[in-house]
Amino acid sequence: MQVTLLVNGEERRLSAEPLTPLLDVLRDTLHLTGAKPVCREGFCGACMVLLDGAPAVACLTPVALADGRSVETVEGLGTAETPSPVQRALEEHEAVQCGMCFPGMVVTLTHLTRPGNCAPTRDAVKAGLVGNLCRCTGYERIVDAALAVMEDGR
Numbered sequence: 001m002q003v004t005l006l007v008n009g010e011e012r013r014l015s016a017e018p019l020t021p022l023l024d025v026l027r028d029t030l031h032l033t034g035a036k037p038v039c040r041e042g043f044c045g046a047c048m049v050l051l052d053g054a055p056a057v058a059c060l061t062p063v064a065l066a067d068g069r070s071v072e073t074v075e076g077l078g079t080a081e082t083p084s085p086v087q088r089a090l091e092e093h094e095a096v097q098c099g100m101c102f103p104g105m106v107v108t109l110t111h112l113t114r115p116g117n118c119a120p121t122r123d124a125v126k127a128g129l130v131g132n133l134c135r136c137t138g139y140e141r142i143v144d145a146a147l148a149v150m151e152d153g154r
């Protein structure tokens with residue numbers, strides 16, 4: 001099928017089998033490799049993207065489901081030179097270790113810190129991160145970073 005995706009604000013047209021995981025289209029066709037294939041079963045959140053602004057695991061999202069919709073990947077959220085508020089806060093709180101989970105973490109935290117998506121409390125942020133697994137950092141600094149973004153209104 002022909003698919004049109006609005007990826008990080010740019011319209012991308014491509015041809016794909018309808019059930020191809022969005023993750024594979026992003027990585028193999030569009031060469032956006034920020035979303036990571038880790039579990040490929042929807043458990044770890046390393047492949048998280050925002051689909052029309054809501055977090056979605058790209059490994060379990062058929063590309064047909066994303067047709068005509070907005071897809072935000074970690075590449076669209078900030079760069080090393082111009083980090084997003086979430087990326088800057090994570091760095092300031094020294095929340096990153098191996099980094100494997102972080103593309104997905106940044107995507108989910110971006111959603112949570114946008115106005116109206118999450119109460120600025122530890123419990124609410126922890127609940128919002130339930131779909132993102134980190135095996136090395138521990139979550140406290142990640143939550144601290146998210147709360148700092150919310151409190152600053154950055």
Ligand code: FES
Nearest residue numbers: 038040042045059
């Ligand atoms: S790779 Fe998609 S949830 Fe783990």
Ligand code: FES
Nearest residue numbers: 098099101134135
């Ligand atoms: S920093 Fe290593 S898995 Fe999260």
